[in-house]
Amino acid sequence: MSNMSPAKHLLVVTMLFLSLSMAVTTSQSSVGRTMSKEDIGLKTEKLTHFHFFLHAIISGPNIDDVNVALPPPTSTTPAADALFGRVDVVDIPMTIGPNISSERIGSFQGVVAGVSPVEELTYFMEVAFIFTEGKYNGSTLVMLGRNQATMKLRELPIVGGTGIFRFARGYALTRTYSPFDTKTGIAIYEYDLYALHY
Structure with missing residues (x-):
């Protein structure tokens, strides 16, 4: 060359x-x-509804909601009181009833970040509902979205899943069943999930 x-x-x-x-x-x-749904065994799409409770233990000996990051303090808001920028990791039990001793059906695991001033109580949630009982054992549904806790009823999207819930989509409705109790260190949330899946 x-x-x-x-x-x-x-x-x-x-x-x-x-x-x-x-x-x-x-x-x-x-x-x-390109594949067809039948190539991987997908049949008729169905809608499943779940109703259960979460028990967020924020203080005490058996914490299941752990703060892993706080925002830097400002001249007006000390870091311990700030919500915006706070990040928590959660592993919260899911139970059939509102009593923490009722039958456990799984865990609510993921990351929750404060995305608003304290008075708005708004969180961005990236979490998985991990089912551990019955025919759903080992399957998960993933929820990703904004949760404004000051609203009575909140709606968040279900964006996917694993196991029985592959290709899942749908939505979650949540409400505060019992606000944080300083004596017990527990807050209880009620969930209804509506998931389309095969």
């Missing part, structure tokens, strides 16, 4: 580049393929 003119050299380099680009494009297009 040392005896080539600059124009021929550029042409050869361009041809090599185009050949390589075509090879990469060809190999990438073979990565995916």
Whole structure:
């Protein structure tokens, strides 16, 4: 290539580049393929409704809602009192009834972040409902969205799932059943999930 003119050299380099680009494009297009639902055993879509309670233990010996980050303090709001920027990790029991001793059906696990001033009590939630009983054992539903706790009834989207709930979509309705009790350290939330899945 040392005896080539600059124009021929550029042409050869361009041809090599185009050949390589075509090879990469060809190999990438073979990565995916169109399938039918039947190819992976998906049958009729159905709607499932769940009703249960969460017991958030925020203080005491058996905490299941742990603060992992606080925002830096400002001149007007000490960090301990600030909600905006607060991040908690949760592993909260899901039970059939509002009493913490009622039958446990799973866990509510994920990350909850404060996205508003304290007076608005708004959180962004990225959590999984992990079922541990009956035919749903080992399956999960994932919820992702904004939860404004000052509203009586809140709606959040169900964006996916695993196990029985592969390809799931739907919504969750939640309400505060019992606000945080400083004596017990517990807040109780009631959930209704509506999930479309196969």
